[in-house]
Amino acid sequence: MTSLSIASIIAVAVGAASPVVVRAQGDVAPPAATVDPSWLQVDTATRTATFQLVAGLTGLNGALNFNGFRDGGLTLTVPLGWTVLMYFRNHDGMLPHSAEIIADTHPLPTGPVAPAFARAFTLRLEQGLASEQTDDLRFIADRGGSYLIFCGVPGHGAAGMWVRLAVSGSVRGPSVAATPAGKP
Numbered sequence: 236m237t238s239l240s241i242a243s244i245i246a247v248a249v250g251a252a253s254p255v256v257v258r259a260q261g262d263v264a265p266p267a268a269t270v271d272p273s274w275l276q277v278d279t280a281t282r283t284a285t286f287q288l289v290a291g292l293t294g295l296n297g298a299l300n301f302n303g304f305r306d307g308g309l310t311l312t313v314p315l316g317w318t319v320l321m322y323f324r325n326h327d328g329m330l331p332h333s334a335e336i337i338a339d340t341h342p343l344p345t346g347p348v349a350p351a352f353a354r355a356f357t358l359r360l361e362q363g364l365a366s367e368q369t370d371d372l373r374f375i376a377d378r379g380g381s382y383l384i385f386c387g388v389p390g391h392g393a394a395g396m397w398v399r400l401a402v403s404g405s406v407r408g409p410s411v412a413a414t415p416a417g418k419p
């Protein structure tokens with residue numbers, strides 16, 4: 236009977252402690268956006284970088300973000316000459332979004348502009364793709380430099396819905412990393 240009583244006390248103690256833990260989690264600030272390594276797949280044989288580009292992955296910036304990042308806070312780096320395959324998906328339940336690779340320009344365009352690489356843009360660039368619609372971009376990163384992955388729906392990119400693409404002649408493989416956010 237003594238052991239049962241102790242078990243009951245422990246059970247009560249655990250039960251009492253649980254709400255405290257929940258409250259403690261609720262009090263802390265939401266975690267900063269993190270880079271999920273599974274977004275990027277690398278095929279060295281075909282020299283192809285495959286990237287999952289998700290519009291409105293989180294609620295950040297009114298969902299005007301790619302993969303939870305805004306204003307260049309994420310950079311995909313690929314070696315010069317590699318093929319880039321981007322699987323675009325609009326995760327935003329409210330707004331349409333699109334994506335294109337554009338030159339690193341300032342000020343930011345207010346709508347669609349000519350892409351920096353042939354076919355480096357999604358369908359319905361200006362109107363955007365509706366919630367959970369997908370499209371693929373496939374292009375060869377045949378010119379080095381800094382580029383923007385930019386939402387072409389008017390106003391979105393200028394409001395922060397862009398991240399970065401770097402095409403580098405001095406890296407051995409693709410990578411994706413969080414980078415300082417700011418104006419281009």
Ligand SMILES: [Cu+2]
Nearest residue numbers: 332386388391
């Ligand atoms: Cu958008």
